[in-house]
Amino acid sequence: MLTIQNLYKSFPTAQGPLPVLRGVDLQLPPATSLALMGESGSGKSTLLHLIAGLEQPDQGSILIDGQPLHSRSETERARWRRENIGLVFQQYNLISSLDTASNLSFQARLANRHDRTWSTYLAERLCLAPLLQRFPEQLSGGQQQRLAIGRALAARPALVLADEPTGSLDETSSEIVLELFLQLVHEAGSSLLMVTHSTHLATRLNRRLQLHLGRLLPGDA
């Protein structure tokens, strides 16, 4: 269970601190999905980064199964991230020096949770099986995004955080990839918190929330 309480975050600028999150409260039960929407600069990506332990909040707390995340050291947060979080970025952020097979299993093996059968299944479902020896730059945009999804799910993380996962794809490809993504998240038994601009895609998830000027608007978006 992910619980966010009164979360504040600002960034220093030449004109003084720029508040991005201004008291966010949120709960995400296990095996559920949530779409986070909002205009550019509303703080969606920052919230994702805070949940992943990539950044420290100014105030408030993020609790994972009741345990505060940000009181942990960087090493502990990194360990937690590799064992419990699957990250999918709009720009894929694949490891260009490793081939598709190594990229796919990278995080799972890093977390000692590599399940060969599950990885093979993911590769087949994501249509990556014939491409395992290729390097990321030899893949199309859609293939790269599928690979990023596969890598995030290979360790069967408790929580998948996706930042505009289909933002670089055309509408048809987006539909197909998202469908596959949601199916696999469900099969992995993970929760999903996905940032998206698309209302249409957001409707496919269990819940939708709107972030506006650093605050979550009440009710379902």
Added chain:
Amino acid sequence: MLRLCLSALLSHWRRHPLQGISILTGLWLATALWTGVQALNDQARADYARANALLAGAAQTQLVARQGERFAQSAYVQLRRAGWPVSPVLEGRLRFAGREPVSVRLLGIEPLSLPADSSVAGQSTQGFDLLHFLTPPGQAWVAPDTLQRLGLKPGDQPTSADGQRLPPLAVQAQLAPGVMIVDIGQAQRLLQAPEQLSRLLLPNDFARTLPALPDNLRTQLQLQPAADNDDLQHLTESFHLNLSALGLLAFLVGLFIVHAAIGLALEQRRGLLRTLRACGVSLRALIGALALELGLFALIAGLAGVLSGYLLASLLLGDVAASLRGLYGAQVAGHLSLSPQWWLAGLGISLLGAALAGLNSLLRSAQLPLLALAQAQAWRQAQALWLRRQSALAIVLLLIAAACWRWGDSLPSAFALLASLLPAAALVLPALLDAALALLSRLCSTPLSQWFIADSRQQLPALALALMALLLALAASVGVGSMTEGFRQTFLGWLDQRLSAELYITPRDTRQGLAMRRWLDEQPGVEAVLPQWRLELRLQGLPVQLQGMLDHDSYRQHWPLLEQQPDAWASLASGKGLMLSEQLARRLKLHLGERLALPTTPPSPALPVVALYADYGNPRGQLLLNDELLRRLWPGATLSSLNVRLPAEHVPALKAQLQSRYRLDSTRLVDQGTLKRWSVEVFERTFAATAALNSLTLSVAGVALFISLLTLGQSRLGQLAPLWALGVTRRQLAWLSLGQTLMLAGLTVLLAMPLGILLAWCLVAVVNVQAFGWRLPLHVFPMQLAHLALLGLFTSLLAAAWPLWQLARRQPADLLRQFADER
């Protein structure tokens, strides 16, 4: 358009100042090291030219003694009376005692008889101040540098070590360093050579008529053409070539930095170039602007480089001058006076370096499809092509090196061997590293170790040039270090054997030497007096020292022979054989058992070569004969020194007696310990400049690696950020990056070791043989190798420290920026 285009291009450096600094630093260092070395060479060569041109003009041809170094003045008188327009010269060394004894080359001339169009010390004879030069007390002309070395001032009348008072000193700015010119009468007094002359100058037009010498002089004198006179230039050529080779290596290493930085700038500016082209800038204007930009860098760095080169040369000149004095007796001024051409050449070399380093990028700018999107992988693909081309070029260079080794028989071919071998090794390095990493990747099973190797391979193209620089610098250090250390051991062992006498005496002349010998024979405690008879002559156009040896057990026990026939010493003693120094045997292309005819009058039978011996440090060839045979064939041979064997405890007393009895100063009476110390000092100073240049080259390689890592660090965040997001800590990333740098540097260091040993072999077995005439055994010193390997790794560690520290201190925001949508 060009101005707009240039301002757009220059805006890149505001955003990437580090790359700009890299280019400037590379060109600055390359220019500084190259011009510094050239300044040393130019200064030395200018001084040799001044020394050779002491008596320049028409009077270049000369008459010299057939036997010995001097002849009677009566020959001059006879020739003048017969209408020969000859002018007499007496030459010798004049010693000055002191804490550091100094000797100068004293030249006595007769200005009235010098041909009208000749010049002395750069001054036409027409402009001589004859009144002061010829009338008592006369004048002694010296260069400002010599005056400074003697610690004297104009007008001083110093006393020589032999107790002779000199005429007042007068400065002649054009005079070569280490030379003093006096009237011939003064010279005969100062050198204690009354009625003696060294040579007679002849106007060339008169010499061309080939007049016949009077019969009685034909056996005494011989004509020596002017061309035979530039021995110093020839002897020192190899020394300067060595310096030039080191300078060139440093220059190339510096250019590696520039090449790497320009290449990266091109990749990063591909978008800008595309935009400029899209906005209507022609390809010609774009290339023109890029070339102009490069020229601007070259001018700024060139100015700084030339100034630094001057400073570097000033710092090294002392050691180089001492080396040249110790090795060849060549006098080089202790300060630099360089021509405007040198300064212009320095700027030229910077422009040439920039052109060489940037040509590839300019061509790629002109040829690559600029409208294609810039991708990291596009660069890697281009590099893969270059890797293949580099390997092919390396193979061609290796074939050239092999051909030079197999068929080369000269100093240029020896250097061509090095000039092919080193770049070949550098060019093949990236391919070897890539293969080694590919091999290592098979051993990796964990994801991080797989990434570690795969990412290292990806970094390779960007780091290749810096690693090549490290390879070359380290191999040069290993090669030159092994050669120097091997030479040191061989030389010291040889010195220990060769310097067996307890006391070495240099008499003023043969008469004094003979008197000393008689006196020494009567002294209690003296076990043996070994006279050294010497004669300088030319064999097949080469200057050669003939040395007469007494048959004595001391030589049989202590004179190390490299090759010998049975009973070699007995053959020498009986006058039925001769021994050659290794370098002379090589120059004359003579082997053991072959015969050599000596230029005697009347001709004498050729003698077999019964042994070859090492004669390290002597630039001239040497030939040993039985002393009685030498004196019989050349009665004019001089008794150059006496080596005295006696128990060590008797040395101080005998030394004191000799000093008081014969008024010998410390330069003429030297004990074994002092002589060894001097020899070792000369040896150490000889390699001081080499060692300094080597260290500088290694430092430049370190700078190359540092700049490459720093530049690479900027573009590597995109590779490291995903790992961080996947749960690898920043500290781990920093350690992994350090490991990658050390692994690549370590593999380079590993490859540099055998390359360095191969280089050492080339130096001792090929270059030294061609340059100096002696071949040294190849020594490998494991501790030295370990030391240099650690130094190489330490240099890499230092180069990696700052970029890694920056990486470890990266704010999460910097890494998060890699995930931002707007990229």
